[in-house]
Amino acid sequence: MREWMWALGLVTLWYLLAQIGIAFALGVSPEAGAWPRDLGAHLFVGGLLFMMARSVMRFALAMGVLFSAFTVSNAIKLAVLGGPVMPDDFVAAKNLFLLLEGWQLWGSVAMLALPVASLLWMFAWRQPRAWVALGGAVLAVTAVVSHPAPVVGWMDARFGDWVWNQRGNYEMRGLPLHLVQETARNLSRRAQPPQMAEVDQALSLLGAKPPGRLFKAALQHPDRAGRNVHMFVLESFWDPLPLKAAGLSADPLDPAFRKLWKAAGNARALSPVFGGYTANAEFEALCGFPVQTDAVFFEGRLRRDVPCLPRHLGEAGYRSVASHPNAAPFWNRINAYRRVGFEQYWSDRNFVLDDMNGEFLSDASLYRQVLERIGPELDGGRPLFNYVLTYFGHLDYPLNEARPPVITAATDNGLVSAYANTVYYKSRELMHFLAELRRRDPDAIVVLFGDHLPSLGWNHGGYAESGLLAASRSEFDDAMFRTLVATPLIVIDGRRGPVRTGDLPIYALPALVLDLLGDERETMLRFAAHADDVVRVRPLPGVHFTVEGKALTVCRDGEAQIGCEASSAWVEAISVLKRDLFNGGQHALQAPDRLRRLQTVELEVEELGSDGLDDGIANETDNDV
Incomplete structure (x- = not known):
């Protein structure tokens, strides 16, 4: 005892x-x-x-x-x-x-x-x-x-x-x-994958009758199909200027970036994550579906080969290459990139680690080496989907001797000043590279956005100091949920310049790219993005919000709220399709074929006349079952 x-x-x-x-x-x-x-x-x-x-x-x-x-x-x-x-x-x-x-x-x-x-x-x-x-x-x-x-x-x-x-x-x-x-x-929650009837119901609720459109005007230029596409996911890239309490000595962002971003309407990408889990932002940008769980989708929920953006473009003759100078298997990227359709993946073992900030390869070196590899392909031949995920910018924002701090902060939070200096160099290295890329590939579509906000100290540290976020999510007002996930977004339509997208969930980017290319093929990449051209839904773990112009509606799961019925049904339908497509029977991919079969039956019925009507419908029904 x-x-x-x-x-x-x-x-x-x-x-x-x-x-x-x-x-x-x-x-x-x-x-x-x-x-x-x-x-x-x-x-x-x-x-x-x-x-x-x-x-x-x-x-x-x-x-x-x-x-x-x-x-x-x-x-x-x-x-x-x-x-x-x-x-x-x-x-x-x-x-x-x-x-x-x-x-x-x-x-x-x-x-x-x-x-x-x-x-x-x-x-x-x-x-x-x-x-x-x-x-x-x-x-x-x-x-x-x-x-x-x-x-x-x-x-x-x-x-x-x-x-x-x-x-x-x-x-x-x-x-x-x-x-x-x-x-x-x-x-x-480990239920059986959805069956055909459940998938059809979800497709019907979404109005998913391809092709859907985000920017209908772009489809008036089919001659642009085949242009190169460059997508840059920028590690922890965000605008620190709203940190008023930090007392930053200067604007960290390159003036050239400010000018370009302003031309794009100061648009923002709405990410599924804060402070980490970059792979979820990647999944959305590549596959066109939102992530709404507090887990990495690449790590166990992506179990099927799927026609995400790399594979969809590959079917049109594109070569797709992913570059990220981190350990290749991190977040299961070797398998995930293969499943979404990349032909080649360049990881840390494929880059010369010659300009390191701590353990992170600088953006300048990464961009230079990527451009050396893809340069010969920019002038002709197969069109290219060039996907780059930067590494420099990770916590705790180290810099090497070649990048001395140039911005000071009044706050005692050392992460704020460290991050401001990181953004100073990230934005300048980006703009230097972007100028060269656009000179060499002026007709290309370029998409760049931050994967998530940076962590600036315990309990939202620097954000809480400036009133941008509360220390705990239970104290968030509605605007804070949008602040939590909004990063800079710039989309460049070749020689036409920046596109004013407005605030856009990251999962809507693949459909936008296809619209700018004039690609009207049927695709799952529009199932989520084309649900509404005005109202945009940002699902997050346990909560989602809708953006309609300047209006913001936050819907918290488990709480009855007026105005959330339609968006909640949309989130549930998207969840059904996501389970079907990425780890289920992929019934949604068969829907266009089934629709064409039904249309064929209808034509045959018209030719046969009323005598053959019952038999034709019965046979098609039996086949579907």
Whole structure:
């Protein structure tokens, strides 16, 4: 009994010190009312671990290492990205080892290896009680995996579910309950892919009768088909000038970029992510469908070969090349790029790493090397889809000696001044390259946009200082949701110059490119983009908003709101098609063929006359079934 008191007392002491520590250092912790249930969950897990332990001492060390690894990782993600650890993060965690180096890499390895090693060291291999406890844990996990829906219903009823605010969920549940509840929810959503009838219903709701159009005027110029297309996804590229409280000494953006952006109407791309998960912005830009989950779509939801923009253009004779000077398998890009139709992928192993800012290749070097590779193809031959994802611009915004800081800030937030100087060089290197590219390829379509906003400190740091964002999503007003995801967007239509697109969700870009090319072929790339030429919907995890001119309507999942019915139905229909196309039966791709068959039957019926009417319809119906 005394040993149990010691063990549970150590858990309680660790819990109090850990919550005080992360609250002081990172400004995150469960709300006061959640502490009793969160402590109770830790005591339960701790008791289970103690049953497996050889001694109090070994238990204390293993418990401290295990609980600390989860708590610190969760607190860092909350502070940097605004949301807690989610089940999909465990699948994506391996990517950290490809991104980090030095002490950060070894720290991440230790965060994973030490808990496992300490549990093995703690386990009482010869004690029956240890195996009974382990068996009980395995049975509990098996029950959740086998029947996740009842677990979700029971936990939602007792601990709540703030659909659009996962940070709020963590704060009112605590970490162990949050992980169990969201893991069960994740498992319960693994439904069967949608069937043909469900897909047809979604297509009908969207009015998806290809070809749809965003810019109808562009289709009046079919002679432009075959022009090269250059798409540049700019890492963490954003305009820092609205950070009024930062007191920046100068405008970080190159004046030439300002002028070009103004000619494009100061348009903004509406990204699916903030501060990270670049691959989700990529997926939208390449495949024309929105991402609305807090997970990387490339990492497990893209399971089929699909006619995304690279493959669609490839069918028209284009050569498609992707360039990104990061480790090739990061975010599963090797497989993802192949599935969406790229012919070639140039990663870090294909570039000379000659101009590094920390571990990131400079944009100037990347652009120069890409232009050297594609240069011979710009003057004729096969048309080219040149897709470039930059690497320079990642947190914590390092610069090398050739790029000394030129902008100062009045704020104590060092990330703000570091980022301002990063943008200073990124924008100038971009404009220098863009001038050369347009000189050599004046008729090309050029698309460039920021993948997401930069992280500027714990709990939206620099943004909160200037009132652009609140520290927590639960405190966001409607305008903040748009601010959270809006980055600069410029689309150049060859010699005609910048296109005034207005604020545009990234998933609408593929359809825009096709319209500018005069490409009227039937394609899934217009299913989402052409739903409405005026109202644009930006789905996000647990929330979506619509933009109609200057009007903004934010719809939070799980809350009844006036004016959200149509957009919510649209989001659900898009979700059905996305599951069908990217990891299902791809029934939506068969829809045009089925429509043509039905039209053929109608013509045959007209020729046969009324006598053949019933047989013709019956046969076609049987074939569809």
